[in-house]
Amino acid sequence: MWSLAYIFTLFGMSLAAASQAPCIELNDGNKMPVVALGTGRGTASESASVDEVRQSVYWAIEAGYRHIDTAAIYFDEPQVGQGIADAIANKLVTREQLFVTTKLWNDKHRREQVVPALKESLGKLGLDYVDLFLIHFPVAEKEDGSPDDVDYLETWQGMEDARQQGLTRSIGVSNFNATQIDRLIANSNVRPVVNEVEVNPTLTQEALVSHCQELGVAVMAYSPFGFTVSRKNPDAPPPRSDDPVLVGMANKYKKSTSQIVLRYLIDRGLVPIPKSTNKNRIAQNIDLFDFYLTKEEVELINRFNKNIRVIDPVDWKDYPNYPFWEY
Ligand SMILES: NC(=O)c1ccc[n+]([C@@H]2O[C@H](COP(=O)([O-])OP(=O)(O)OC[C@H]3O[C@@H](n4cnc5c(N)ncnc54)[C@H](OP(=O)(O)O)[C@@H]3O)[C@@H](O)[C@H]2O)c1
Incomplete structure (x- = not known):
């Protein structure tokens, strides 16, 4: 049986209060909390207002989250910034206690575009x-959405510029496959600290995760619930939230199946990014640090893998550097 202290030591974490995520140390020495609030609105209901993001960021900080994940393309950086500002104004946290992640969109990949793009994001975030x-x-x-031929090695130079100018503490990538990660590391001065990719029970990404972890690149797991939560696709593969394997574990640990899935990711050394705009579910999604799964239970969930993606940008299949040809 693994002890909690052993698990945390294994992944370089320090122990934290029940509703506050511990941190891992990134390969540049900075520390990152192991649960992030997702703010991408791809799964928001059609009736939802964008201001719900401001509210959910505030609720999340109140519930103990210290890591917020946003992106230029989510068009919610102003609301994320307002939620953070509200929390700081109400003395829930200081800026230094928070870890804020944002992302560069595809039409700003030329080296000279990167710093201005980040400055624009910072302006929106406040x-x-x-x-x-x-x-x-x-x-x-390109701006019109057609393919461009900018090499991500050039983009990375712009990312290094942004870091050097103090606009970001750490730099990393998202949706890179193993070959792309290797090529980036072989041809740059600064190693990415993170690769943020989809990981969940139907897309377990064991090869990519091990590859990144061996290189000291932490893996953030987006769409962490996979198809366990309601998705529009009626043909979505199992497991769903009522799957007997997940329900069995949920009963054993007195948790919800969603918490089991998040804990499964943490026990693999990943940093899940659950998105919710519901106050109770936001709190539930960080109430993960008073239990852990056994190695066998992690293996059991790995067996659901079908290499099926929630996020599958098929329109880009013919674009240069499309990543999802390999897992
Ligand atoms: N880097 C990338 O390319 C990329 C791509 C996709 C996503 N992301 C990031 O990852 C985040 C999460 O991904 P995602 O939004 O696709 O999927 P997700 O977090 O796996 O699923 C979100 C859905 O689950 C529901 N939910 C949340 N907590 C729940 C719980 N405890 N029980 C039952 N249902 C629950 C949410 O509804 P309610 O809101 O009603 O609770 C929402 O419908 C995004 O917000 C974004 O920040 C990054």
């Missing part, structure tokens, strides 16, 4: 710096 800035996809697009 912040002087972010903690982590990611290349959202290795794919470059």
Whole structure:
């Protein structure tokens, strides 16, 4: 049986209060909380207002989250910034206690575009710096959405510029496959601290996760619930939230199946990014640090893998550097 202290030591974490996520140390020495609030609105209901993001960021900080994930393309950086400002004004936290991640969109991949793009994000967020800035996809697009031929190695030079100018503490990537990560590391001065990719029970990404972890690149897991939560696709693969394997674990640990899925990711050394705009579910999604799954239970959930993506940008299949040809 693994002890909590052993698990945290294994992944370089320090122990924290029940509703506050511990931190991992990134390869540049900065520390990152192991649960982030997702603010991407791809899964928001059609009736939802964008201001719900401001409210959910505030509720999240109140519930103990110290890591917020946003992106230029979510068009919610102003609301994220307002939620943060409200929390700071009400003395829930200081800026230094928060870890804010944002991302560069595909049409700003030329080196000279990167720093201005980050400055624009910072202006919207109302912040002087972010903690982590990611290349959202290795794919470059023109402003009209047609493919562009900018190499992500050039983009990375712009990311290094942004870091050097103190606009971001750390830099990383998102949606890079293993070959792209290797090529980036072999041809740059600064190693990415993070690769943010989709990981959940139907897309377990074991090879990519191990590869990144061996290179000291932490993996953030987006769409962490996979198809366990309601998705529009009626043909979505199992498991759903009522799956007997997940329900069995939920009963054993007196948690919800959503908490089991998040804990499964944490027990693999990943940093899940659950999105919710519901106060109770926001709190539930960080109430994860008074239990852990056994190695066998993690393996059992790995067996659901079907290499099926929630986020599958098929329109970009013919674009240079499309990443999802390999897992
Ligand atoms: N880097 C990238 O390319 C990329 C791509 C996609 C996403 N992301 C990031 O990852 C975040 C999460 O991904 P996602 O939004 O696709 O998926 P997700 O977090 O796996 O799922 C969100 C859905 O789950 C529901 N939910 C949340 N907590 C729940 C709980 N405890 N029980 C039952 N249902 C629950 C939410 O509804 P309610 O809001 O009603 O609770 C929402 O419908 C995004 O917000 C974004 O920040 C990054």
